[in-house]
Amino acid sequence: MENNQQELIFKLSMFEQQIQQLQQQLQAVEQSMVEMNSLNLGLDEIKGAKGKEIFAQIGRGIFAKTKLLSEDLTVDIGGKNLVKKTVPETKKLIEEQINKLKDVQGNLNSNMDQISGELQKTLIEAQKQEKK
Numbered sequence: 001m002e003n004n005q006q007e008l009i010f011k012l013s014m015f016e017q018q019i020q021q022l023q024q025q026l027q028a029v030e031q032s033m034v035e036m037n038s039l040n041l042g043l044d045e046i047k048g049a050k051g052k053e054i055f056a057q058i059g060r061g062i063f064a065k066t067k068l069l070s071e072d073l074t075v076d077i078g079g080k081n082l083v084k085k086t087v088p089e090t091k092k093l094i095e096e097q098i099n100k101l102k103d104v105q106g107n108l109n110s111n112m113d114q115i116s117g118e119l120q121k122t123l124i125e126a127q128k129q130e131k132k
Contacts, residue, residue: 008126015119022112029105036098040091046071047087 046054050071055063075085075093085093 004129008122011122012119015115015122018115019112019119022108022115026105026108026112029101029108033098033101033105036094036101040094040098043087043091043094046073 046068048071049068052068053065054068056066058064071087072084073087073090074082075090077083077093
């Protein structure tokens with residue numbers, strides 16, 4: 001019996017760790033989605049603003065007042081590869097990234113449900129063994 005209890009405690013601990021990791025990953029994905037949506041809104045403000053003064057973020061919490069010379073954007077498409085894109089092209093790229101994040105979010109939620117189901121089964125089995 002002692003062995004079964006130790007095994008149960010080990011399983012429950014593993015489930016708890018997996019759930020915590022999934023929750024952290026979900027939180028990171030949701031944060032990325034919020035940032036992407038915010039970026040999309042910021043792009044709406046740039047459209048039609050050629051020649052106007054705007055605040056451009058240089059770093060975290062640091063902005064410079066600049067004059068927008070062009071609505072063309074230089075976008076990092078990964079691997080430090082930079083390409084010129086229009087605002088609509090950039091918005092489309094961001095939407096694609098948001099959709100990928102939604103897929104990841106769905107997979108993480110599915111994994112969470114699966115682990116929760118396994119946790120429930122383990123708890124039910126433990127209760128049955130206690131009654132014996």
